Amino acid sequence: MNAEVSIIIPTYNESENIKGILHLIKEHLPKNTIVEAIVVDDNSPDGTGKIAEDYFESLKEKTRYTINVINRKTREGLSSAILNGIQQAKGKIVVVMDSDFSHPPQLIPKLVDALKQSKTDIVVASRYLNGGSIHGWSIKRKMISKIATIIAKKGLGIKESDPMSGFFAFNKDIIKGINFDAIGYKILLEMIVKIKDVSIKEIPYTFSDRENGKSKLGTKTILEYIHAVGKLYRYGKKEQQKEIRSSVRFVSKAARFFSVGASGLGINYLTSILFTSSLDMWYLHATILGIMFSITSNFFLNKYWTFEDRDFTAKRTAIQYGKFAGFSSIGALVQLGMVYYLVDDLSVSYPVALVLAVATAAFSNFILNKKWTFKEKVWS
Numbered sequence: 001m002n003a004e005v006s007i008i009i010p011t012y013n014e015s016e017n018i019k020g021i022l023h024l025i026k027e028h029l030p031k032n033t034i035v036e037a038i039v040v041d042d043n044s045p046d047g048t049g050k051i052a053e054d055y056f057e058s059l060k061e062k063t064r065y066t067i068n069v070i071n072r073k074t075r076e077g078l079s080s081a082i083l084n085g086i087q088q089a090k091g092k093i094v095v096v097m098d099s100d101f102s103h104p105p106q107l108i109p110k111l112v113d114a115l116k117q118s119k120t121d122i123v124v125a126s127r128y129l130n131g132g133s134i135h136g137w138s139i140k141r142k143m144i145s146k147i148a149t150i151i152a153k154k155g156l157g158i159k160e161s162d163p164m165s166g167f168f169a170f171n172k173d174i175i176k177g178i179n180f181d182a183i184g185y186k187i188l189l190e191m192i193v194k195i196k197d198v199s200i201k202e203i204p205y206t207f208s209d210r211e212n213g214k215s216k217l218g219t220k221t222i223l224e225y226i227h228a229v230g231k232l233y234r235y236g237k238k239e240q241q242k243e244i245r246s247s248v249r250f251v252s253k254a255a256r257f258f259s260v261g262a263s264g265l266g267i268n269y270l271t272s273i274l275f276t277s278s279l280d281m282w283y284l285h286a287t288i289l290g291i292m293f294s295i296t297s298n299f300f301l302n303k304y305w306t307f308e309d310r311d312f313t314a315k316r317t318a319i320q321y322g323k324f325a326g327f328s329s330i331g332a333l334v335q336l337g338m339v340y341y342l343v344d345d346l347s348v349s350y351p352v353a354l355v356l357a358v359a360t361a362a363f364s365n366f367i368l369n370k371k372w373t374f375k376e377k378v379w380s
């Protein structure tokens with residue numbers, strides 16, 4: 001059976017902690033769930049990786065709880081270790097935590113439950129939420145953490161109380177297609193910034209400083225952090241600009257489409273008049289010809305000008321023309337039905353009803369042709 005929950009545990013020189021934490025996790029597995037722990041070790045000189053492997057060997061029951069150790073050749077940092085673990089994770093749900101008992105395994109079932117029950121993408125264990133706290137840190141370390149948090153909140157517009165948390169659970173699917181910089185410690189921050197419309201829930205907990213071994217957070221980590229935030233800031237700006245460009249493009253295309261539509265009315269009128277007066281045609285025939293003329297000119301103008309499609313190969317153009325004519329007819333029917341409904345059922349005055357109906361038909365025609373005839377994304 002495949003694991004449903006994968007717990008990623010990055011380690012560097014954690015020989016005094018790794019066995020104990022793996023054991024404590026085993027004592028607090030989420031109910032009725034198959035769990036795999038993935039230890040990502042950066043070739044720790046103190047043999048952490050081997051200790052983890054031996055511990056798993058010593059277990060009698062190896063189905064409900066498995067332990068995989070990824071032994072990396074060199075030290076590449078915390079975020080990169082976590083990403084490496086995620087790549088190997090079999091579970092749909094991923095939990096990330098430290099190996100030094102700062103993150104209580106007792107909280108894992110709660111994180112997983114919260115993720116399953118609410119429709120949330122990420123559940124974060126927070127030190128700074130009401131009810132959360134930090135135990136055992138020096139004032140200096142607390143200050144560094146607080147300042148880092150404020151920088152993220154103000155600089156990147158983050159709402160969560162603890163975007164620096166190293167303890168969180170998420171649905172693996174949400175990171176599909178995301179390109180991580182994976183600098184330093186800040187993998188969660190990067191997820192919050194880069195995942196579109198991400199939903200996040202926080203649960204308070206008490207972080208307790210490690211009893212054994214040393215923290216690996218130093219000046220280098222702080223510099224990396226500043227670098228990472230700068231990069232994320234520029235990323236956010238770029239995304240914003242992309243969004244603005246998209247709206248400008250959308251509006252300008254809609255404007256072209258409507259101008260073409262207006263020109264079509266003129267062409268329709270002129271050709272109909274021309275055919276009846278100078279060619280002496282029956283007026284219904286003239287009207288039909290007028291409609292065909294205007295659909296045709298609308299089509300070519302929209303293809304060339306509105307949607308900037310310069311590919312006029314016969315087959316492609318014919319198919320597009322067919323779709324365009326089809327949507328135009330549907331648009332006409334929608335317009336007719338709407339006028340009838342507005343005037344007859346809702347007693348709207350005819351001129352107002354006509355404007356509403358024409359606008360609705362024109363707009364829906366625009367969207368339909370954008371998407372299906374000219375194969376563009378609706379929003380671009």
Ligand code: GDD
Pocket residue numbers: 009010011012013014040041042075076077078081097098099100102145164165166167185210214215216217
């Ligand atoms: N594989 C690997 N490679 N693991 C690493 C590396 C590395 O280069 N550096 C650190 N780790 C592991 C540690 O062994 C530990 O399990 C975990 O990552 C956290 O490292 P600590 O050195 O204990 O970090 P900390 O306690 O100072 O920082 C904690 O709080 C920060 C927020 O203030 C962590 O939870 C951070 O994730 C968190 O951002």
Ligand code: MN
Pocket residue numbers: 098100102210215
């Ligand atoms: Mn720690």
